[in-house]
Amino acid sequence: MSGYWHIFRHELFGLFISPATYVASFYFLALLGIGFNFFIEGFARTDWILPPLSSLIVGLTFGAPALVPFLTMRSFAEERRLGTLETLMSAPVDPFALVLGKWSASLIFFILICMLAFCFPLLLWLGFPDQAISLGFNQVEHWVGGFIFLSAFGASFTAVGIFSSSLTKNQMVAGMLTFTLLTLYLAVMAFNFGEYRDFGSPEGLDEFIDICLGSLNQGLSKAQHFAVGIIDVSTVLHQIVLSLLFLTLATLKIERLKH
Amino acid sequence: MNAEAKRLPIVDVINLRKRYGLVQALKGISFSIGNGEIVGFLGPNGAGKSTTLRILSGIIAADSGEAKVCGVDLAEEEGEVRKHIGFLAENNPLPEDLRVIEYLNFRANLKGLAGSRKRERIRLALDACDLERRISERKIGNLSKGFRQRVGIADALLAEPRLVILDEPTIGLDPRQSAITRKMMERLRGDVSFILSSHILSEVEACCDRMIILSHGQIVAEGTMHDLQKMFINKTVFEIVSSNRRIDLHRAVRQIDQNCELLYDDPVEISKKSRYTFSTTEGEGKAEEILRALVQNELLSISEFQISRPDLETIFLRATKKNWENQDYLGRRKISRPKLLDSPSIHLK
Numbered sequence: 290m291s292g293y294w295h296i297f298r299h300e301l302f303g304l305f306i307s308p309a310t311y312v313a314s315f316y317f318l319a320l321l322g323i324g325f326n327f328f329i330e331g332f333a334r335t336d337w338i339l340p341p342l343s344s345l346i347v348g349l350t351f352g353a354p355a356l357v358p359f360l361t362m363r364s365f366a367e368e369r370r371l372g373t374l375e376t377l378m379s380a381p382v383d384p385f386a387l388v389l390g391k392w393s394a395s396l397i398f399f400i401l402i403c404m405l406a407f408c409f410p411l412l413l414w415l416g417f418p419d420q421a422i423s424l425g426f427n428q429v430e431h432w433v434g435g436f437i438f439l440s441a442f443g444a445s446f447t448a449v450g451i452f453s454s455s456l457t458k459n460q461m462v463a464g465m466l467t468f469t470l471l472t473l474y475l476a477v478m479a480f481n482f483g484e485y486r487d488f489g490s491p492e493g494l495d496e497f498i499d500i501c502l503g504s505l506n507q508g509l510s511k512a513q514h515f516a517v518g519i520i521d522v523s524t525v526l527h528q529i530v531l532s533l534l535f536l537t538l539a540t541l542k543i544e545r546l547k548h
Numbered sequence: 549m550n551a552e553a554k555r556l557p558i559v560d561v562i563n564l565r566k567r568y569g570l571v572q573a574l575k576g577i578s579f580s581i582g583n584g585e586i587v588g589f590l591g592p593n594g595a596g597k598s599t600t601l602r603i604l605s606g607i608i609a610a611d612s613g614e615a616k617v618c619g620v621d622l623a624e625e626e627g628e629v630r631k632h633i634g635f636l637a638e639n640n641p642l643p644e645d646l647r648v649i650e651y652l653n654f655r656a657n658l659k660g661l662a663g664s665r666k667r668e669r670i671r672l673a674l675d676a677c678d679l680e681r682r683i684s685e686r687k688i689g690n691l692s693k694g695f696r697q698r699v700g701i702a703d704a705l706l707a708e709p710r711l712v713i714l715d716e717p718t719i720g721l722d723p724r725q726s727a728i729t730r731k732m733m734e735r736l737r738g739d740v741s742f743i744l745s746s747h748i749l750s751e752v753e754a755c756c757d758r759m760i761i762l763s764h765g766q767i768v769a770e771g772t773m774h775d776l777q778k779m780f781i782n783k784t785v786f787e788i789v790s791s792n793r794r795i796d797l798h799r800a801v802r803q804i805d806q807n808c809e810l811l812y813d814d815p816v817e818i819s820k821k822s823r824y825t826f827s828t829t830e831g832e833g834k835a836e837e838i839l840r841a842l843v844q845n846e847l848l849s850i851s852e853f854q855i856s857r858p859d860l861e862t863i864f865l866r867a868t869k870k871n872w873e874n875q876d877y878l879g880r881r882k883i884s885r886p887k888l889l890d891s892p893s894i895h896l897k
Contacts (some may be wrong), residue, residue, distance in 0.1 A: 291627065295657040306645060372641030376703075379605045379635040380658040381627045547609045 292382035296390025304360065304398045313359035314402050321348050325409050332424065340425045342410055343516035346435040349403055350512070353446050354471035356402065358464035360395040361450025365543070366460040374546070384543045388536050392451045399443040407432070430518025438515035441528035446471055448535035455539040478509040557616075558583050558711050558741045559604065564613035566599050566765075573599045575765040576613065581711075584738040588756035589745040590860075592868055595762040597745045598638050601713050604743070605635040618710055631660065634704030638715040638745075640697055644689030648679065648699050651688060652706065659707035673702040676735070678728050693720040701729065705736075712736075713743045718751060730755045753860040761867045769867040773860065780866045781858040783827045785811070786835045788842070789852035791821045798824075800845055804838050805830055821851060 304310050328335075328344045337344070368374040377387065414421035425431060453466040511524045557580040566574040574596045581587050589597045602608045604615060606626045615622040618632040643651060652673065656666045674684055677698040683691070688699060697717065704712050718726040726748070733742055733755055746752050752759060753773060761769040761776075769776055790797055794813055801808050811825040828834050832855055839853045 291660075292658050295654065299654050303643075303645070371643070372637065372639060373643055375602075375607050375637050376635075376641055377658075378607050379630060379633070379637070380655065381630040381660065382658055383627065547607065 290383055290386045290389070292380065293386035293390050296382065296387055297393050300364065300391050300394030301397060303363075304394060307363070309359055309363075310398070313356060314405075317352060317356045318402065318405055321345070321352060321406050322409055324348055325406075329413070329424065339513060339516045340428065340431045342424075342426065342428075342431045342435055343512070345406055345410065346438055346512060346516060347509075349406055349439055350442055350509075351475060353399075353443070354468045354475065357395075357399065357443075357446045357450045357471060358453075358467040360398050361391075361447055361454050361467060362460040362464035363454070364391040364395065364451055365454040365539070366457050366463040369458040369546075370460070374543075378547075385536075385540045388451060388455070388539045388543060392447055392532075392536055392539075395447040395450065396440075396444055399447055400440055403436070403439045403443065407436070428518070431516065434515040434518040434520060437520055437525065438512055441525045445528045445531040445535070446474075448532040448539075449474070452535040452539040452542075455542040481510070557581060558585075558618055559743070560614075560616040561600075561604075562614040564600065564603065564615055565611045566596075566603065566608070567611055573765050574603075574610070574613075577762070577765070577767050579760055579767060579770060581741055581743065583710075584741055585758060586733060586737060586742040586744065586756045588752035588759040589743055589762065590747075590749070590752060590759055590864055591762035594764075595868075596765040597762055598715055599765075600762070601635075601715050601743060601745055602637075604711075605633050605713050606630050607635075607637075631707070632710045634706065634709035634712040636697075636700045636704045636712075636714045636717055639719075640700035642688045642696055642699060645687065647687055648684040648691070651699065652684075652702060655703045656706050661707060669706055669708065673705045676705055676732050677702040694722060694725040697721055698725070698728075701732065705732075709740065711741045711743070715745045716747070717744065718746060718748055726751060749860040749864060759860070761864060763868040769863070776860075776863045776867075777858055780863045783829055784832050784835050784855060785825060785827045785858075786838070786853065786855045788824045788826070788850060789816060789821055790824065791819075791849050791851070792847075794822065794824065797842075797848065800842060800848060801826060801838055804841050805834050808834075808838070819851075823852075825856075 325345055325348065329341060332341050365374065368377065378384075410421070410424075410426050413424075414426045421427065449470050450463075450467040453470065454460070454463040456466065457463050511521045514521045515524075559579075559581040561580065562578045563576045564574050564578070565572075565576050577596070577600065589601065591597050599608070603610045603622070604617060606622060606629055609623070617629045620629050620632075622629050646654070649670070652670050653666070656670055661669055674680075679695070679698055679702060683695055688696060691699065697720065701714065701717060704714065718729050721729065730751065733744070736742075744752060744756060758772050759770070759776060760767055769779060771779065788797065794810070798810050801810075805828050807830065808826050808828045811827055813822045813824045815822050826838075828838075835855050839850075842848055842850050842853075
C-alpha cells in the first residue's frame with residue numbers, strides 16, 4: 290500500500306482546487322436546498338410516513354448520478370490523457386494504493402457535500418428550533434442512520450466512478466459512463482421498492498441471487514430503516530463488497546495498461 | 549569510483565522482447581550498463597528506444613527476457629527497482645495546475661522522502677536543474693517548455709537514484725538550456741548512471757561514454773565513439789591546405805601510400821591556396837606518416853593538415869541504413885519475391 294496516503298492527499302487537494310468540482314457542488318447543493326425547502330413547506334400535506342430528514346437522504350441518493358461523475362471522471366481519464374499516469378507509475382506506488390487513494394479522496398468529497406447538505410436542516414433547527422423539533426430533527430439516530438446510508442452508498446457510487454474513469458482517456462466518456470451505471474443502479478432500486486422478499490429460507494437460485502444483490506434491488510427499501518436509525522448491516526456490507534469489486538476492476542485495468 | 553566498481557553492471561538486459569499487436573517492438577535485445585556510465589540510446593522513430601526505457605523504468609512489462617536494475621530483477625521486484633530509478637518520460641507529462649514546489653513535494657513523498665532529507669533533496673534537485681525559487685513558486689501550466697523539461701529532470705533526480713533514464717530530455721530546449729542539462733549530467737558523472745535517449749546526435753556524442761544504436765527492435769551497433777568509428781568507417785579521410793599544384797601534392801602523397809585517393813579539391817578563398825581531401829584505408833597512423841613526409845618535403849608548402857573523423861550522424865545513418873532496407877513497416881524481415889512474379893505479363897505466359 291505504498292504511496293496511498295500521499296495519493297489521497299494529492300487527489301483531495303486536486304478536487305479542492307478544481308473549479309469544475311465547485312461548480313457541480315454548488316448547483317447540486319442549490320437544487321437540493323430548493324427541493325428540501327419545498328418538501329418541508331408542504332410536509333404537512335404529504336403522506337410521507339418517514340422522518341422529514343429522510344427526504345434529504347433520498348434527494349442525495351438520487352442526485353448522486355449528477356454529482357459523482359464530476360468527482361471521479363478526472364481521476365484516471367485525465368491522467369491517462371495527459372500521460373501523467375505514466376510518470377506516477379514510474380514512482381514506487383502500488384496500483385491498488387493508487388486506485389484506493391483516488392477513490393477515498395472522491396468519497397471524502399462526496400461525504401463533505403452530504404455534510405453540507407445536512408446543514409439545511411441544521412440551519413432550520415438553529416433558526417426555528419420549535420418547528421425543527423416538531424419535524425423530528427432532534428432525533429440523533431435519524432442523522433446517524435442517514436449519514437451511514439449515504440456513506441455506504443457514496444462508497445459504491447464513487448467506486449463505480451473510479452472504475453469508469455480507468456476505462457477511458459476521455460473524461461466526458463468516463464463521466465457519462467458513471468452517470469449511466471449509477472442511473473441503472475438507482476432504477477433497479479426504484480423498481481424493486483416496496484416489494485417484499487423473504488430472505489429467511491434461501492432455497493432456490495432466485496433466493497440466493499436476491500441475498501447476494503440485497504442492497505442492489507432492496508436498497509431503497511432499506512433506506513427506510515436507516516432513516517429511522519436502524520442500521521442494516523447487510524446493506525452496509527453489500528456496499529463494501531460492491532465498492533471492493535469496482536476498485537479491484539479498476540486496479541486490474543491499471544495493471545493491464547502495463548501490457 | 550574505482551574501475552572495479554564501474555564495471556559492475558547497474559543494468560543488465562538479456563534477450564528482452566516486446567510486441568504491440570502485430571508489431572514486434574523489441575526482438576530480443578541484450579546489453580548492460582556499468583555503474584556511473586552515461587549511455588546514449590539512438591535509433592530512428594519506432595526503433596524501440598522508448599519501449600526499452602519504459603520497460604527498464606517499470607512502466608510496462610516485457611513479454612519475455614530478463615532485465616535487472618541494480619541487481620534486482622524487474623519482473624520479480626518491480627517496486628524495489630523503481631526506488632533506484634529516476635525517469636523522465638518522453639514529452640514529459642506534468643500536472644498543469646500544481647506549482648513546481650508542490651509537484652516536487654508530492655513526488656518526493658511518493659519516493660519515500662520525508663522531513664529534512666526531503667527538503668534538502670528538493671533544494672539540491674532545483675539547484676542541479678538551475679530552477680530558481682521564483683520559478684519553483686509558479687504553476688507548471690504557466691511555464692515554458694524549457695522550464696517544464698527542467699522540472700521533469702529535477703523530479704528524476706529527487707530520490708538520489710542510481711540510474712536516471714532520460715527519454716528525449718532536451719527536446720524543445722534552446723542551446724543554453726541543453727547545455728545546462730549536459731552540465732548537470734557532467735556533474736553527476738561517475739556517481740549516477742544515465743541512459744539518454746535523444747535524436748540530437750551532437751549532444752549524445754558530446755556527453756555519452758557509450759552509445760547503443762537500435763533499429764527495428766534490434767541493437768545494430770554498440771560501443772564507444774571510437775569503436776563505432778572503427779566499426780562503420782573503414783577509411784580515414786584527411787584534408788591538406790596547400791599552395792602547391794594538385795598533381796605535385798598527389799604525387800608526394802602517393803609516394804608514401806599507393807592506395808591513397810584524392811577525393812576532391814576546393815580553392816580556399818582569397819589565399820590562392822587549395823583544400824585537398826584524401827582518403828586512405830591504412831588508418832590514422834598512415835595519415836600522420838603522410839603529414840610528416842609532406843612537412844619534411846622542401847618543395848611543398850603545407851598550411852593546414854586535419855584528419856576528419858566521421859561524426860555520429862554518419863555512423864548512425866550507416867548503422868541503421870542496412871536494417872531499414874531489410875525490414876517492412878511492421879518490423880518484419882522483407883521477403884524478396886522472385887523476379888518472375890514482379891512482371892505479371894511474363895508470369896502469365
